[in-house]
Amino acid sequence: MYDDDNAAALPQKPVRESPFTEKFEAFFRERCMKAIERLANNYPQKKSLFVDFVELEHFDFELADELLENPDECIAAAEKALSSVDVPTLSEDKFTPHVRFFNLPQERQPILRDIGAQNIGKLISVEGVVKQVTEVLPKLKFATYKCTRCEATYRIPQTKNIVRGPSFCAECKNRMFTLDEESSEFVDYQKIQVQEPLELLKGSEQATNLDIYFGDDLVNMISPGDRARVTGIIRLNPPKEKKVVYGRYLEALHVEETAREFEEVEITKEDEEVLMKLSSRDDIYELLVQSIAPHIYGHELMKEAIALQLFGGVKKTLPNDQTVRGNIHVLLVGDPGMAKSQLLKAVDQIAPKSIYVAGKTSTGAGLSATAVKDEFGEGGWTIKAGALVLASGGMAMVDEFDKI
Ligand SMILES: [Zn+2]
Structure with a gap:
């Protein structure tokens, strides 16, 4: 009964020495002393020791495996081990840095x-x-x-x-x-x-x-x-x-x-062969234009513009160090039913990186970035990246641009 009463005040997990603490201590002493000393000099402005997983694996592959399978216990053990490594610190604070692992196996x-x-x-x-x-x-x-x-x-x-x-x-x-x-x-x-x-x-x-x-x-x-x-x-x-x-x-x-x-x-050996063969054809330009949405008849001019856009222009640097971007923008204007949306969707399929948005459901600001208060931010502000940001380096397609 008496024991039970005391239990309320204690942390609920039983406190026991992890078998991994000693192993991590050995690892830190042998492999990380330089980094730990550097960290101790900058503590608490710098609060983390970064450990390359490959290095730990080379030192003790069983410990490394354990870390992957049982990270909570291992990281607690590593942090305990690190705080007990004897290094001189400049600050009054107790030396209790985080241990942060990176570079995990494939x-x-x-x-x-x-x-x-x-x-x-x-x-x-x-x-x-x-x-x-x-x-x-x-x-x-x-x-x-x-x-x-x-x-x-x-x-x-x-x-x-x-x-x-x-x-x-x-x-x-x-x-x-x-x-x-x-x-x-x-x-x-x-x-x-x-x-x-x-x-x-x-x-x-x-x-x-x-x-x-x-x-x-x-x-x-x-x-x-x-x-x-x-x-x-x-x-x-x-x-x-x-x-x-x-x-x-x-x-x-x-x-x-x-x-x-x-x-x-990914470009395979076979792909490379096909590409090399295609590149020597005289009609390669026409071929590329025709490859844009081949199921849509006609509209060669639109398709040509899109083909040029997919390849992009050349970035130029002027003598006064101003740069001119090589990106090409295309505005498709036409009556309803001219397959404009179909073309966009076809491009969405072939572009390696692309995003498709309907103007009806977006705002001008929403395309770049917006700040909102919602459930995700738990009452605070959240900054959301828009389509243009997410498609950076690729194609952003905005259907019904006028509805924005
Ligand atoms: Zn009380």
Whole structure:
């Protein structure tokens, strides 16, 4: 009975030494001392030690495997190990940096739509285009609860999305508590949504989205329209009311910007041969023009314009260092029923990176970026990237331009 009473005040997980702490300590001492010393000199302005996964794998592949399968325990062990490495620090604060792993193996880099139940609680790395970003908001890290009867206080770590308090007071058995924000501890928090890179989609497939939560020193690292690779742990969002379908999100550990344009277009040996053969044909220009929406009869001029646009012009730099962009814009004007929309949709199918929007459902500002207050931002402002931003480096097609 007495033990039970005490349990209310203690963290709910049993405190035990993880078998991985020692292994991480050995790894840090042998491989990371330079980086740790550098970090200690800049702590707490810099708060994270970045660890290349490949390096850990070379040092201890069993530990590396364990990290992929059981990231929560391993990262806690790594952070404990790091804080016990003896380095001189300049600051008064206790040296408790984050350990952030990156550069996961290929099989841990699923595309967004392949993320499923098998990934829950595991360490993965995903790439996407940032669609929306919320403001930086304070999130409870340690909540201080005060007993309403005897004023005993309890400091409860908050690891889930729903706030958790003590079940009853160890001093007086009272079950009523008030949350004391003043003495609670908060951490910066930001939510972003990424979309599958458009060039990974075939034809008019729907792009998959994933919500990603950033904490502490990871906030404000990326903006809407950026392309980023994020390493983190897939977690569940409890359903609203009593449903059985859960939402999922990625808790970010590491983020890096990746700016690749058309690398994803795979050209095989056979493709190359066909391309080389085609390039030597005298009628290659006409052939390309005819290849635009071959199911639509006529409209050669429109098709030629689109073909030229798909290839793009040449970026020029003038003697006074001004640059002239090589991008070509095309405005299709014509009576209804002239296959304009059909042409756009055909281009959507063949362009390696493209986005199609209907003017009726968009606004001028919405094409570039908008700031909105909605559920995603949890009451704060969210910046959403528009079609033009998402299609950067590719084709943005706006149907019924006049309706905007
Ligand atoms: Zn009490």
